[in-house]
Amino acid sequence: MTKSRIEARFAALKAQDRAAFVAYVMAGDPDRATALKILQGLPAAGADLIELGFPFSDPMAEGPPIQKAAQRALKNGMTLKGVLDLAAEFRQGDDVTPLILMGYLNPLVTWGFEAFAQAAAQAGIDGLIIVDCPPEEADPLADALDAADISLIRLATPTTDDKRLPVVLRRTSGFVYYVSVTGVTGAKEADAEAVRPAVARIRAASGLPVAVGFGIRTPERAGAIARVADAAVVGSALVDEVAEALAVNEDVTGRVLSKVRALAEAVRQARTSLPA
Amino acid sequence: MNAPIPPATPNDFAAYPDAQGRFGQFGGRYVAETLMPLVLDLEAAYLASREDTAFQAELAGLLTHYVGRPSPLYFAERLTEHFGGAKIYFKREDLNHTGAHKINNCIGQILLARKMGKTRIIAETGAGQHGVATATVCARFGLPCVVYMGAVDVARQKPNVFRMNLLGAEVTPVTSGASTLKDAMNEALRDWVTNVEDTYYLIGSAAGPHPYPMMVRDFQAIMGREIREQILEAEGRLPDAVVACVGGGSNAIGTFHPFLNDESVRIIGVEAAGDGMGTDRHAAAINGGRPGVLHGNKTYLLQDAEGQITEAHSISAGLDYPGIGPEHSWLHDVGRAQYLTATDIEALDAFKLCAELEGIIPALESSHAIARLPDIAREVGKGGIVVMNLSGRGDKDVATVADHLGRTI
Numbered sequence: 201m202t203k204s205r206i207e208a209r210f211a212a213l214k215a216q217d218r219a220a221f222v223a224y225v226m227a228g229d230p231d232r233a234t235a236l237k238i239l240q241g242l243p244a245a246g247a248d249l250i251e252l253g254f255p256f257s258d259p260m261a262e263g264p265p266i267q268k269a270a271q272r273a274l275k276n277g278m279t280l281k282g283v284l285d286l287a288a289e290f291r292q293g294d295d296v297t298p299l300i301l302m303g304y305l306n307p308l309v310t311w312g313f314e315a316f317a318q319a320a321a322q323a324g325i326d327g328l329i330i331v332d333c334p335p336e337e338a339d340p341l342a343d344a345l346d347a348a349d350i351s352l353i354r355l356a357t358p359t360t361d362d363k364r365l366p367v368v369l370r371r372t373s374g375f376v377y378y379v380s381v382t383g384v385t386g387a388k389e390a391d392a393e394a395v396r397p398a399v400a401r402i403r404a405a406s407g408l409p410v411a412v413g414f415g416i417r418t419p420e421r422a423g424a425i426a427r428v429a430d431a432a433v434v435g436s437a438l439v440d441e442v443a444e445a446l447a448v449n450e451d452v453t454g455r456v457l458s459k460v461r462a463l464a465e466a467v468r469q470a471r472t473s474l475p476a
Numbered sequence: 477m478n479a480p481i482p483p484a485t486p487n488d489f490a491a492y493p494d495a496q497g498r499f500g501q502f503g504g505r506y507v508a509e510t511l512m513p514l515v516l517d518l519e520a521a522y523l524a525s526r527e528d529t530a531f532q533a534e535l536a537g538l539l540t541h542y543v544g545r546p547s548p549l550y551f552a553e554r555l556t557e558h559f560g561g562a563k564i565y566f567k568r569e570d571l572n573h574t575g576a577h578k579i580n581n582c583i584g585q586i587l588l589a590r591k592m593g594k595t596r597i598i599a600e601t602g603a604g605q606h607g608v609a610t611a612t613v614c615a616r617f618g619l620p621c622v623v624y625m626g627a628v629d630v631a632r633q634k635p636n637v638f639r640m641n642l643l644g645a646e647v648t649p650v651t652s653g654a655s656t657l658k659d660a661m662n663e664a665l666r667d668w669v670t671n672v673e674d675t676y677y678l679i680g681s682a683a684g685p686h687p688y689p690m691m692v693r694d695f696q697a698i699m700g701r702e703i704r705e706q707i708l709e710a711e712g713r714l715p716d717a718v719v720a721c722v723g724g725g726s727n728a729i730g731t732f733h734p735f736l737n738d739e740s741v742r743i744i745g746v747e748a749a750g751d752g753m754g755t756d757r758h759a760a761a762i763n764g765g766r767p768g769v770l771h772g773n774k775t776y777l778l779q780d781a782e783g784q785i786t787e788a789h790s791i792s793a794g795l796d797y798p799g800i801g802p803e804h805s806w807l808h809d810v811g812r813a814q815y816l817t818a819t820d821i822e823a824l825d826a827f828k829l830c831a832e833l834e835g836i837i838p839a840l841e842s843s844h845a846i847a848r849l850p851d852i853a854r855e856v857g858k859g860g861i862v863v864m865n866l867s868g869r870g871d872k873d874v875a876t877v878a879d880h881l882g883r884t885i
């Protein structure tokens with residue numbers, strides 16, 4: 201029952217009355233060994249859930265930071281099989297932190313949905329976010345993932361009106377990912393006050409926790425979002441740490457994890473301390 | 477060939493796509509959720525425009541008086557003689573305003589954008605022909621226009637970049653990936669997902685998410701309908717084959733579509749083989765790729781064993797794309813159309829031959845179709861009729877061709 205890792209984590213956080221901090225990292229960025237070290241360090245640094253990006257050559261919803269991270273990972277030979285190996289190795293030391301794969305459909309088409317879903321379940325994957333697979337196209341993939349007990353996490357966005365919301369939430373499980381800005385990753389900043397009603401609406405309609413991402417870069421912003429949502433997702437800002445550490449020849453793992461600590465701390469404090 | 481069990485032959489080829497935007501297994505709407513309401517709105521607006529007589533009348537008027545339609549169907553007498561087989565006719569899209577078939581689609585879509593109340597237009601371009609056509613209609617209708625163009629293409633199609641600027645468009649060079657058409661399309665999609673309120677994405681080929689492949693085809697099918705009328709008038713019968721080059725596939729599908737249900741008409745597309753099909757430097761999605769998902773649709777794609785999209789290579793910027801419109805993938809799989817290839821060198825030779833024998837300088841894209849004409853004319857044979865879409869003129873390509881001939885201009 202892999203789904204239960206997501207459910208158990210959100211249930212535990214709810215009991216503590218705090219939001220989850222979700223860290224997005226790109227598998228294989230900048231190379232496999234470093235990516236594994238980062239992954240293994242994330243839970244202790246405060247990541248409650250992990251989104252593991254798998255690289256695609258044409259990530260059309262990604263801004264420059266994650267585009268470049270995917271390019272670095274591909275250049276160093278990362279493959280989808282390699283991503284699952286990485287996940288499996290992480291799972292040997294951590295059987296509780298939910299692991300969500302995030303990426304684009306074509307590598308899965310190549311593998312074959314059924315075979316991929318089985319392999320992903322074996323590797324300890326709990327959920328999947330596929331950016332270019334809207335509900336209208338999702339049934340074949342959802343069938344394969346259901347059979348493997350993996351959640352297909354759906355995306356709601358500022359363009360999701362009341363008419364569209366039930367379509368988006370059909371067959372969803374785990375949690376709902378609210379893309380808080382119209383745009384690519386890492387470009388615009390999310391406004392917590394604008395996000396609040398959207399989160400409430402999605403939570404009511406789905407009965408599931410709502411994670412907010414795409415527009416969070418700083419601890420302040422992560423804290424503000426954590427006050428109104430069930431989870432705050434940070435990706436581009438972490439991936440930028442990889443790029444910057446590489447540029448100045450610093451310890452990549454150390455830099456990423458210290459950023460994670462600052463963000464996670466802000467999320468943990470969000471509901472106990474009032475905003476400054 | 478590609479599928480072990482070929483799909484059943486449809487009764488009515490013209491009845492596709494289905495309500496989900498599918499041509500068999502191909503097509504669909506594989507876009508980010510943010511864009512889903514937009515493509516659904518676009519589909520509704522487009523379907524309404526088909527029933528809107530005022531819209532259709534305005535479209536027809538512009539096609540006549542602004543684009544210069546109908547374009548002639550020209551009997552290429554000397555090439556016919558030279559090849560020694562079937563009679564060759566050219567559909568002269570090179571004579572349109574802006575010099576290619578691309579404008580047919582742009583006129584249709586700009587009217588739709590205006591009807592939808594959109595106030596900003598974005599487009600991707602490879603050769604710059606679609607960019608020029610988009611900039612042209614934006615100037616004509618007073619709408620701001622941003623064209624995404626791979627940095628490599630900006631360099632090899634300089635005259636078109638300048639033309640777009642003259643027409644008031646902003647050309648944004650794209651440096652991600654290989655800096656060609658595929659990357660320009662990624663960047664245009666990123667713009668669209670960011671500017672969802674006011675922006676209309678004017679896609680230039682019969683590719684992308686539904687409804688684009690259907691809509692662009694319909695706007696381009698005016699070519700095939702004219703060919704039908706014109707060949708019936710000239711020869712009193714339908715052609716034995718229709719031929720077109722295939723990049724994203726808009727000039728080809730616009731030519732083919734009105735003939736799909738005419739069993740006697742052979743349908744032949746020509747993909748760009750670049751350095752050759754034995755190399756990995758080509759742009760032939762059907763002949764050298766396999767089905768996958770990119771840019772909003774399922775179709776044949778150039779990709780590696782991992783499903784990463786690989787770079788296309790062609791001397792012709794307009795064919796330099798790793799995908800192909802989904803309807804072509806389907807026509808290939810069901811066996812209704814045949815997709816051949818032509819290399820860079822074959823296209824260059826055809827370019828020169830057409831200039832020398834017919835006094836027509838063809839676009840390098842169209843030259844790929846010309847390059848296969850000798851074989852097709854021979855196969856169809858004397859007494860037969862072949863119509864080829866001369867999709868554009870080659871003025872934009874003279875620098876590239878001079879380069880390859882080792883000449884400086």
Ligand SMILES: Cc1ncc(COP(=O)(O)O)c(C=O)c1O
Pocket residue numbers: 576577578602603604605606680681682721722723724725726727728793794795839841842867868869
């Ligand atoms: C003259 C001409 N022909 C053909 C093409 C290829 O596009 P499509 O396959 O959509 O007709 C282009 C694209 O730029 C072009 O400019």
